[in-house]
Amino acid sequence: MTFINYAAREINCKIVYYGPGLCGKTTNIQFIYERTNPVAKGKLISLATETDRTLFFDFMPLDLGTIQGFKTRFHLYTVPGQVFYDASRRLILKGVDGVIFVADSQESRFEANIEAIQNLKDNMKTYGYDLMAVPYVLQLNKRDLPTAVEADRLVNALRVKNEPVFEAVATSGAGVFETLKAMARMVLLNLRQRSGAKTSVTP
């Protein structure tokens, strides 16, 4: 949920990285953290197991600068990808402003991607959110692997609407910022569109 604070002149938006287990959600966020100017970021929080699998979520706040005099801050979250953490995954979606779906390009994870997108739709519905109406980007990760499926085949199977698609190698950072930028742009344009529909009155 976008939080507009007139007192502090701040806009806060929540972006969630979603996808099947081991698709690279945490790697995306870690790359962003490593490559961001220290003054523009807060702490990276990872609630993970001893084997570095996400247990609850990863989180980092990212300041993108000022827009119309308001400090614009994005809160980036990942969900735990493993199937049995579904209850935790659902909790992270609360108040989401935009979703980045990170797909694992490997042939062996083809079905897992499809199941994760269905799971995303189902979990969005529990809050009354409609994936078709929320800013949404598809990232095809692990494009460098020899077992990666052709991008066209993945897009055909995974695209849910006319969302932008980015090919990525999160371990090297390729496509990571491009994905995030597209998401941020969509969220802000969505806010502009919604603000235009509002009635302004002076009491």
Add this chain to the structure above:
Amino acid sequence: MSAELILFEEEYERIHDAITRLKRDANALSVYMIEKSGQQIAAVGQIDDIDATALASLTAGNVAATEGLARLVGEKEFSSLFHEGERQNIHITVVGGRVILLVVFDEGSSLGLVRLRVRKATGELAEIMEQVKSKAAAGVVMGGHDSPFADITDEDIDNLFAD
């Protein structure tokens, strides 16, 4: 997608005053008000030593997980949480179903006192949040404020990524 939360100066000042009183009355170290999706709304007291953004995010996660637990055992919610440390303790309450009140205190106070003062403050805070909600629902833009989004240009957005 959920509606945005819009906080104007008037309600912010009222929230700030209410949690300042709570901090004083409960003899607490600090008090935070946090939105359930993890955004900090206001904070008072010894707040410079704590990463408030991380605190807000973890608190929201904590509350969300606890609500999940409550539903599993057939409860609507566990209305308050208490974490006891060696030197400092944290008391967490959900206010009006939408925001979270977090109080940090040490041996200068007690759980009983904090609970009593929190209970007293929640009514006022819930009422303020209702006002915030009704203003947003009415699409009211107060005191000459315009939506900061209405005039966003493509150039504004591009500039955000200039670095």
